[in-house]
Amino acid sequence: MTTLAIDIGGTKLAAALVDEALNLHQRRELPTPASKTADALQTALQTLVAPLVSAAQRVAIASTGIIRDGALRAINPHNLGGLLHFPLTETVATITGLPTMAVNDAQAAAWAEYHALQRVYRDMVFLTVSTGVGGGVVSNGRLLTGTGGLAGHLGHTLADPNGPMCGCGRRGCVEAIASGRGIAAAAEGELAGYDAKTIFNRAGLGNAQAIRLIHRSASTLAKLIADVKATTDCQCVVIGGSVGLADGYLALVENDLAQEPAAYRVPLLAAHYRHDAGLLGAVLLAQEKKI
Ligand SMILES: [Zn+2]
Incomplete structure (x- = not known):
């Protein structure tokens, strides 16, 4: 068919x-x-x-x-x-x-990534970091969608109560800080008005502000992953999206996650399907x- x-x-x-x-x-x-x-x-x-x-x-x-x-x-x-x-x-x-x-x-992408793992894991979480931050949770081999469809919207969990307003209407969501849009919105001075892709390029050239903005995104994502581990006890977290798969980003997240107590650490994998x-x-x- x-x-x-x-x-x-x-x-x-x-x-x-x-x-x-x-x-x-x-x-x-x-x-x-x-x-x-x-x-x-x-x-x-x-x-x-x-x-x-x-x-x-x-x-x-x-x-x-x-x-x-x-x-x-x-x-x-x-x-x-x-x-x-x-x-x-x-x-x-x-x-x-x-x-x-x-x-x-993001729920659909989580299910595809779960299948790509060949059922090695029964509990996994997918996070996509691109324009926004999305997620999907597979628990005991089942995709969680929730009765109202909201399950896995992990980008709209709280990262900073004093952080920027999120597009969803809530203040300080992970998405408002860690997403490509969030990275671009926090840029000032010489980087003001540039998109996330340009900011990544500038970071590659050694621009201090660009490096700081990307580190802020990665550490926000690492804290979310520790929360996700505490909530779901997932066996791995798969990271996708244009920011998530950008050169060096996953290593930054891994580095930050390694600072968390051992119980909240979890292996990170790059998404199989782009x-x-x-x-x-x-x-x-x-x-x-x-x-
Ligand atoms: Zn939000």
Whole structure:
């Protein structure tokens, strides 16, 4: 059976056909509509899937935001702000005429990464650090989604009660400090206005402020990981995302985590799937649910 996989992110939409062996074909991308309204998203999804839909038998969606009963609710107004409640599976099922399921993108990615570990571990946590900070928890071989879809939103746990406001409306979330957006927002003087990628480049050239900003992100993530270990007793934490996989970042996090008491340390692994973890995780879930 061929699955049409869709990934809905804050900046781009991706789709591909995925076969039973998890090979991706005809991957395509579009920018997420700038207006972030339900109509604009529906139109963009139609354009995205039009060349693919005739070859698929079902649809699996990984999306940013909270997925509850097939509907999408944005947690961060900067990501999909116009979408307080978007009937995601219903809309895509109507567009495609195919059975459709949806899951949060970081939860989907966690499931793909869990499978990549070949069941060596039963308890693992996935953290993605990119524009935002997302997460997914696998406990005793099961992906936790929660009754309301919120499980694993670890980027919105507290890092600093006096920290910057987070896009979710809470002050001092991990995401507000450790994410690419958080790194860029804290830049001052010569680095003000630059994005995280440029700040990483400057750190590589020895810029002291850039190095400090990246260390702050890594130490915030290390504290989150210690909290996650205390909460879930996970056997490993897999790190993904453009910041998480940036050169040298994982080593910084490992170094900070090594300063924590031994009970809160846990092996860290770099994500196996890079940009396709969300797509593949959604397909794996669709295969298992036999939709
Ligand atoms: Zn938050």
